[in-house]
Amino acid sequence: AQSVTQLDSQVPVFEEAPVELRCNYSSSVSVYLFWYVQYPNQGLQLLLKYLSGSTLVKGINGFEAEFNKSQTSFHLRKPSVHISDTAEYFCAVSESSGDKLTFGTGTRLAVRP
């Protein structure tokens, strides 16, 4: 069975600073990887996804993530954050043979002015 670990429960950062949110996964088979964002009082919205091909994936709102198979990681990065990026970010994995998503525990990104 697959699992996802998000090492940081909370990441405080100043506006316009770079940020990295860490995600590691565990699976015995090939996987698809996702980052979702949840703004306050809203549902989850897909930020980006890795299915195959280039290991560097670009998503919405200037975010990108890099799939590293040897380190089983899929860290999310943004070179310059805005106040509006304050939200909860979830890493998720699904096995390529199925479509059930397993989520990490989430990382709360708090952007300060």
Added chain:
Amino acid sequence: DSGVTQTPKHLITATGQRVTLRCSPRSGDLSVYWYQQSLDQGLQFLIQYYNGEERAKGNILERFSAQQFPDLHSELNLSSLELGDSALYFCASSVGVTGELFFGEGSRLTVL
């Protein structure tokens, strides 16, 4: 707007009661998923239906049940409610098998 509609948005009820949460998936999506989000458990997968049939089961209690109807909408039934069932219940839908889910805005259940 993800295209997934959930009703009701908020629900307050008492212990021991039964409630039904409803979900309409995106047009064309055959799979419907139910997730529970709580502060202590995070996002937990409950159950998945594909074109009317149960496809995968997660950490769903026996007091909970779900079904997907011929028009592809789904209902999650929660019975003999306990205080610990208070949570945000999300429905999501997808069209294929890549795991890309589209989430509704959730139904917030409060059990008093």
